[in-house]
Amino acid sequence: xxxxxxxxxxxxxxxxxxxxxxxxxxxxxxxxxxxxxxxxxxxxxxxxxxxxxxxxxxxxxxxxxxxxxxxxxxxxxxxxxxxxxxxxxxxxxxxxx
Numbered sequence: 819x820x821x822x823x824x825x826x827x828x829x830x831x832x833x834x835x836x837x838x839x840x841x842x843x844x845x846x847x848x849x850x851x852x853x854x855x856x857x858x859x860x861x862x863x864x865x866x867x868x869x870x871x872x873x874x875x876x877x878x879x880x881x882x883x884x885x886x887x888x889x890x891x892x893x894x895x896x897x898x899x900x901x902x903x904x905x906x907x908x909x910x911x912x913x914x915x
Contacts, residue, residue, distance in 0.1 A: 827860075827863075828841070828857070828860040829860045829861070829863040829864040830864075832860060832861055832864035833864070835904060835905070838861045838864065838865075838903065838905065839905055841857055841860070841861065842854070842857050842858065842861060842900075842905065845857035852887040852888065855885050855886070855887065855889060855891070856885075856887060858885050858896070858899060858900075859882075859885035859886075861903055862881065862885065862899065862903065865903055867881060867882070870899065870902045870903060871902075873901075873902035874895075874898040874899045874901070874902035875898060876895070876898070876899075881899070884899070885899070
């Protein structure tokens with residue numbers, strides 16, 4: 819008998835701010851911008867999309883659209899969403915290889 823498995827949803831495992839920050843940092847290193855947008859959507863879902871949208875000053879539908887694969891959100895939108903998540907974006911020197 820074949821069992822049906824539920825699709826994997828990363829937001830189910832994002833239950834701590836430190837885990838969320840590490841997840842976003844790892845995804846930000848991927849050259850595909852959709853990876854980071856998808857991760858940001860996962861974190862927003864874990865925190866509650868309506869709550870994050872309100873804190874960012876966006877409508878819930880606008881937040882979904884901004885974080886959809888292939889979207890090109892403005893830097894200001896990303897900053898607002900990250901701040902609404904209780905996180906911040908930082909820059910560090912690249913490790914010498």
